[in-house]
Amino acid sequence: MVTIKEIAKMADVSRSTVSRVLNNSGYVSVESRKRVEKVIEKTGYVPSEQAKSLRTKRTKIIGVILPTIQTETPSRIVTGLGKELSLHGYQILLANTNLDKEKEMEYFDLLKVRQVDGIVLIATNIKSELINKIKETRIPFVMVGQEAEEISHVTNNDYHAARDITRFLIEKGHDKIGFIGVDETDRAVGYWRKKGFLDEMAANGLKVEESWVQQGIFDIDSGYESMRKILMNSLQQPTATFAVTDRLAIGAMSYLKQQQKRIPEDMAIVGVGASEMSKYLEPPLTTIDYQNEKAGEKAAKQLIALINSEPVEEKIVIDYKLIIRDSV
Structure with missing residues (x-):
């Protein structure tokens, strides 16, 4: 197998010049680079990744x-x-x-x-x-x-996204809104999305009943169970629910349908995540796309x-x- 030393000799350059070309680092004149690249192409030289790592002190x-x-x-x-x-x-x-x-x-x-x-x-x-x-x-x-x-x-920006989607529900006429969240040790999803929801409700003078707020985990079954608790434990039921992930929202929708509840006529649902599944649900889910x-x-x-x-x-x-x- 051809070596860097042999490539340098054939291209009439130093070994360090060949190394700079191979690693795309440091200055190499256009003429020298062309000669080295021509020899590499002609010989089919492929550098050993292990040797390259030793030279650059990088594993890539x-x-x-x-x-x-x-x-x-x-x-x-x-x-x-x-x-x-x-x-x-x-x-x-x-x-x-x-x-x-x-x-x-x-x-x-x-x-x-x-x-x-x-x-x-x-x-x-x-x-x-x-x-x-x-x-x-x-x-x-x-x-x-x-x-x-x-x-x-x-x-x-979890806080502002939560405020925006809550405001959207309020602008659509909902003043009784439930919430399905996750553990607040997850600051982004658990804490900031919940705070955004509560702050937007308060800013609009709307109360949030304790039974309307449920905490789940990151799966569909948890959304199902959380919606069950909201409906079972509330004397006055919300007309909309904000779930902090699409998976929770999908679970909530499943329970509503099992109970013969119409979406959105009896309960509007929103989620976060713009999951691939969200657009194929019946009805398709309103959600936040985080790119x-x-x-x-x-x-x-x-x-x-x-x-x-x-x-x-x-x-x-x-x-x-x-x-x-x-x-x-």
Whole structure:
């Protein structure tokens, strides 16, 4: 197999010039680059990735820690990450925690040992121990979905999105609105979406009965059970319900239909996430599109900038869009 030394000799350049061409780093004159590239093409030379890693001290691998592979949001974010990272020659190593917070710590340590060039965490709730580890490490790191001071992150404006979709329900004539949320330790989905809902209701002088507010988890069954509790426990039932994810909204719609309730005539439903399934429901679901693939692309660009020691914007907020359909 041909070596870099032999390529340098055939192209009449130094070994360091060949290395700069292969790694696309440092200055190389146009003439020298053409000669090197011509020899590489002629010989069919392919650099050893292991040798290349030793020279550059980079593995060209990015570790991605995600909470689950069963919902669309993480998969869309990973799709965006993959598209952008591949343009720069990076591969992705996925670590699925299955919503186990201890696994986040384990995978973070494992990826450090694997000497990845950077780590992306698609976060739900954040342990202070992990935050401290991130701040102490020198590995370039970006978080997606949650905010954290002194850590580069890409997030959504959950508070204002929740206010906007609640305001939409109010403008459609609903003054009794239920809410299906998740644990508030998830600051983005659990805390900020709930606060946005409550603040918009208060701003319009509307009360929220305690029985109208239910807490579930991130699955369809939980939405079903939460809607059951709202209807069973309320003397005066709401005419609309805001579910903080599409999966919760889908479960809620299933229970309503089982009870012969008409959507939206008897109960309007809205969700968040713009899942693929949401537009095929009967009726199609009104929801918030968070542009998760774009969030992945932005996170990848942040991470590449950190890897290359370039200036980087610490906080990026992705815009959202209200998608109005027939569930309201």
